[in-house]
Amino acid sequence: MFANFAGIQALSASTGIEVKGALVGLGLGKLNKSAYSNNNALVGVFGRAHNAASDPAPAYGGYFIGLKANGFFYNVKVITQTTTSHTVSGSEDYISCYNTELLQLYLPTSNRHPGRIIYVKRINGLVRVYGNGVNLMLHNQGSSVEVADGDCWMFVFDGSYWCAQKLIR
Known part of the structure; x- marks a missing residue:
């Protein structure tokens, strides 16, 4: 499918917002959360990709240049x-750690594509994060980092390392 003219009004006139698009997906319907699983969702646009090549380039469910998200x-x-x-x-972005014993x-x-971001929040017991074959980069490289009680860390894969940053509380 290819559309090259943004002429479709995406929102109703009653919103007072004028947004026109070349492709518009309106996910209108009814779907109960308990119908199948807790991962049910009603969406306007859905994308998923898988690259089965022997030396695969990254595969993304969507690719946008200049993404605006409300x-x-x-x-x-x-x-x-x-x-x-x-x-x-591959689908977990924010990890809330309620463990009471050491969590590895x-x-x-x-x-693990460049730009992948993962947040880890420690709520109870000790959390030790490992790069799983890739070193972590803090002020120098290492194989793991311990998350202090109440702290949240951000890990960004830059193509070589998991760049680790403790977030300010």
Whole structure:
């Protein structure tokens, strides 16, 4: 599908906002959260990609130059009290750690494209984050970092390292 003329009014006139688009997806309908799973969603536009090449270039469900988002929602993973080890999946962006024992948290090996961002928030017990085959870069490189109680860290993959930054509370 190719559209090259932004002539479709995307919002109703009653909003007072004029937005025109070449492709417009309006996800109007009814879907109960409990119908199938907790991951149900009603969306206007959905994208998913997979590159099966032997030496794959990154695959993205969407690619935008100059993205404007009026509301942004991270995919959150909640670590339970009894969890002691977890590997971050390709779809987890914000990790809330409620563990009560030492949690060994491994950053992902798949979906590790430059620009990938993961946040880790410690709420209870000790959290130790590992680069999982890639060194972490703080002021110097290392293989792990401990997250202090109440702290949140941001990890950005730059193509070589997981750049680790403690966020200010």
